[in-house]
Amino acid sequence: MLGIDQIELDNFQRLLPETELLLRAAVREKAVDRRQDILCQGDTPQVTHLLLSGHTFRYRLLANGRRQITAILVPGDLCDLEAAMLGRANYGVMTLTYCSLAEIPCKRIIEQSINDRALLRLLLRRQLRDEAITREWLVGLGQRTSVERLGHLFCELWVRLNAVGLATADSFEMRITQVELAEAMGITAVHLSRVLREMRGAGLIRLSGGTLTILNRTELERLSGFEANYLQVS
Amino acid sequence: MLGIDQIELDNFQRLLPETELLLRAAVREKAVDRRQDILCQGDTPQVTHLLLSGHTFRYRLLANGRRQITAILVPGDLCDLEAAMLGRANYGVMTLTYCSLAEIPCKRIIEQSINDRALLRLLLRRQLRDEAITREWLVGLGQRTSVERLGHLFCELWVRLNAVGLATADSFEMRITQVELAEAMGITAVHLSRVLREMRGAGLIRLSGGTLTILNRTELERLSGFEANYLQVS
DNA sequence: CGCACAGTTGACGCACATCAACCTGGGTGG
DNA sequence: CCACCCAGGTTGATGTGCGTCAACTGTGCG
Numbered sequence: 001m002l003g004i005d006q007i008e009l010d011n012f013q014r015l016l017p018e019t020e021l022l023l024r025a026a027v028r029e030k031a032v033d034r035r036q037d038i039l040c041q042g043d044t045p046q047v048t049h050l051l052l053s054g055h056t057f058r059y060r061l062l063a064n065g066r067r068q069i070t071a072i073l074v075p076g077d078l079c080d081l082e083a084a085m086l087g088r089a090n091y092g093v094m095t096l097t098y099c100s101l102a103e104i105p106c107k108r109i110i111e112q113s114i115n116d117r118a119l120l121r122l123l124l125r126r127q128l129r130d131e132a133i134t135r136e137w138l139v140g141l142g143q144r145t146s147v148e149r150l151g152h153l154f155c156e157l158w159v160r161l162n163a164v165g166l167a168t169a170d171s172f173e174m175r176i177t178q179v180e181l182a183e184a185m186g187i188t189a190v191h192l193s194r195v196l197r198e199m200r201g202a203g204l205i206r207l208s209g210g211t212l213t214i215l216n217r218t219e220l221e222r223l224s225g226f227e228a229n230y231l232q233v234s
Numbered sequence: 235m236l237g238i239d240q241i242e243l244d245n246f247q248r249l250l251p252e253t254e255l256l257l258r259a260a261v262r263e264k265a266v267d268r269r270q271d272i273l274c275q276g277d278t279p280q281v282t283h284l285l286l287s288g289h290t291f292r293y294r295l296l297a298n299g300r301r302q303i304t305a306i307l308v309p310g311d312l313c314d315l316e317a318a319m320l321g322r323a324n325y326g327v328m329t330l331t332y333c334s335l336a337e338i339p340c341k342r343i344i345e346q347s348i349n350d351r352a353l354l355r356l357l358l359r360r361q362l363r364d365e366a367i368t369r370e371w372l373v374g375l376g377q378r379t380s381v382e383r384l385g386h387l388f389c390e391l392w393v394r395l396n397a398v399g400l401a402t403a404d405s406f407e408m409r410i411t412q413v414e415l416a417e418a419m420g421i422t423a424v425h426l427s428r429v430l431r432e433m434r435g436a437g438l439i440r441l442s443g444g445t446l447t448i449l450n451r452t453e454l455e456r457l458s459g460f461e462a463n464y465l466q467v468s
Numbered sequence: 469c470g471c472a473c474a475g476t477t478g479a480c481g482c483a484c485a486t487c488a489a490c491c492t493g494g495g496t497g498g
Numbered sequence: 499c500c501a502c503c504c505a506g507g508t509t510g511a512t513g514t515g516c517g518t519c520a521a522c523t524g525t526g527c528g
Contacts, residue, residue, distance in 0.1 A: 471528090476523070485512100486513075490508080
């Protein structure tokens with residue numbers, strides 16, 4: 001067991017304090033290049049990953065070749081708890097950027113969660129929040145236009161990144177291609193490009209060099225029907 | 235404390251054995267008429283509900299008046315764990331039919347889950363499965379046509395109801411209006427009606443008198459890309 | 469220089485939305 | 499017991515958001 005002491009904490013000093021519980025279960029830190037699978041759909045994983053720096057996403061591949069991105073993960077997030085706990089993965093996880101990940105063996109998290117009530121409570125809370133975010137994406141895909149959906153995503157990411165100290169007052173890093181953004185929004189890359197043009201034209205955002213700037217957050221939140229309460233952890 | 239002994243078990247004898255843990259925390263059984271809210275969006279709930287018989291659904295109301303149904307719940311399911319644990323509800327839960335519900339005070343489930351590791355593990359597992367279902371709906375809304383989506387829902391409901399002994403070899407009760415089905419599928423009721431006609435015409439299903447019959451399950455699963463593995467609890 | 473990848477634009481088509489009329493069966497009250 | 503009502507469902511006509519296909523541009527890199 002290595003545990004928290006061996007892990008370089010500089011990149012994520014502002015992660016929530018409770019995250020320490022997870023770090024204690026970790027055995028090592030791993031660096032992964034961008035656009036690498038850290039979990040392949042269909043695999044039986046041996047370790048689960050806590051994201052320390054960089055961004056990843058969950059996705060699901062369909063038989064017809066289409067792909068739906070189901071979550072974007074930021075530092076502090078558990079990438080693949082379900083796969084670890086249930087021993088099967090019907091989704092994959094891939095890095096968007098160069099990432100640092102804490103590896104926690106599935107065995108250990110399962111064994112430890114038999115006795116460690118604090119860990120169990122933490123996992124349950126994380127999982128409740130994770131589903132709240134998934135549900136919000138579902139609502140967007142079902143009822144919001146693509147402009148609203150994209151605006152909503154930008155607002156959500158800003159709040160989540162800001163909570164871990166990775167956003168400025170009006171911007172954050174977002175190294176994602178339009179193809180991937182489109183796969184998250186359930187639209188084509190061609191249409192996404194037009195949606196972005198519209199939002200730029202309306203003076204709502206600027207997106208260049210991997211940085212998204214929200215020029216008018218109040219207006220963007222209003223337009224996309226964003227309410228941050230589902231993101232609160234407590 | 236009443237607990238499991240006072241609750242009538244006839245209607246749900248085939249619920250998973252572990253559900254007993256939840257029943258022990260319940261204080262009373264409540265009967266609710268159809269189309270009643272058991273949790274209103276925005277409320278701060280005092281109790282959480284375990285569904286014993288009947289069907290309910292979760293929904294989210296948007297500012298523009300639209301509604302997205304985010305889950306359909308069947309006997310054995312926890313209707314509103316997130317609202318209970320986090321103390322706020324940004325979704326509502328409504329009955330589809332006459333329902334019997336076990337009420338568990340939020341206080342008790344929170345207090346009990348501080349010490350009861352078995353309960354915590356159960357809640358975590360339920361929550362993992364709940365998100366797996368939500369994620370599958372999300373994938374459908376993002377990447378599947380409305381025919382595939384509806385077929386997928388029918389396959390899912392059959393598996394879930396069959397698991398608790400509430401389906402025959404090829405049918406189950408489904409007392410839901412087309413407006414509600416449409417709100418779950420993210421389409422209009424008009425279009426849903428046409429989708430149903432198409433599926434009936436293709437000899438895939440029959441829907442009458444609140445009973446859905448799947449005439450060709452193999453074909454329906456193939457057509458909608460259904461794979462049941464995400465529904466397994468273990 | 470030339471290739472590969474990401475993004476943009478235009479033309480056209482389709483899945484689904486919208487609006488409106490109409491049908492149907494079960495429940496209610498006179 | 500019939501007249502009426504009304505929620506739920508069906509159908510047709512027309513509109514639109516987004517998909518598809520294809521060509522083109524910009525940019526970084528070997």
